[in-house]
Amino acid sequence: MLFAHDTECALVAAAALVNTAGPGRDELSDVGALDDFVSVHGFSGRHEHTDVELRQVRALRPRLHRVWHADADEVVEIVNGLLRESHALPQLIRHDDEPYHLHAVPRDAPLATRMAVEAAMALADLIRMGELRRLRHCDHPDCANVLVDLSKNRSRRFCDAGCGNRAAVSAYRARRAASHS
Template structure:
């Protein structure tokens, strides 16, 4: 079953199906568990299992090896987003292909739990970390193929470094959250301008 969002995605962005939006949201959440300066969100087997359960990944349960494995995949996914953010599509494609090979992705059509035919990227017996990473890599690959890789971005706030998917109609979003990071940066810029203006007045006096 495809991952589920705890919050409904923005349906105003036509052209992106719900499965893709949900996979992108889960991918972004995973990447952001490893943001520099924040506590790592993947520290225990329970963390891996909880993440998989939250997004409805079925199959083999998490094991001790999944911790380091998922962290490594998380770094790989973050590198793909960084490449997309700097418009280096060739690098993003190379890294995605490598990640899909590394996770042993084997796309197949399945139907279960009353849901119609849909695609699973991995076999149920594949390690949970690999299944999640392969699913997320396919979502990022779909964005590249659709010509939408420019929507994969890092927050413009120097103190944040979170990643997000820009679903605005004109691709104008710059912050992961305009109410916090956006306002904080605007306030800092305003104070810097006031300080510069004050220093200029002092020199001319």
């Protein structure tokens, strides 16, 4: 593990949240999709299952998306803004059989606020460690997704949407075609 468990989980969830929106698609189109996202990424605490909550979470995506396109100073501005607006006050907490980890807002804070603060706290760790280069874009030419490279040697190139497999299949087919011509 390169970072604290909660940092890694928050970074992965932030990238996944950004990737729920793209040209002509929205994977958080309804409250049920948000429920699934919350479950998959293990968000604990208050979850209202409402359209208002869905709109608040969807509104967070563009801010987080900017992080993957920003320089370090702009990422710091985004992180500080998210923490300031949420009145973050970091505290060590244990729950749901998890070891102590940081929460910076109460568990009954709105879901979008908790998502924003968890992402901001995790990004703060990346900034402090000089590891913002771990925030990447998928290398597949037909993909606009973002990713967090948590590999030890910083070698991850593709997102979780199957792009690595598509690239391998394309390379295999190109090699076969070249050897048969």
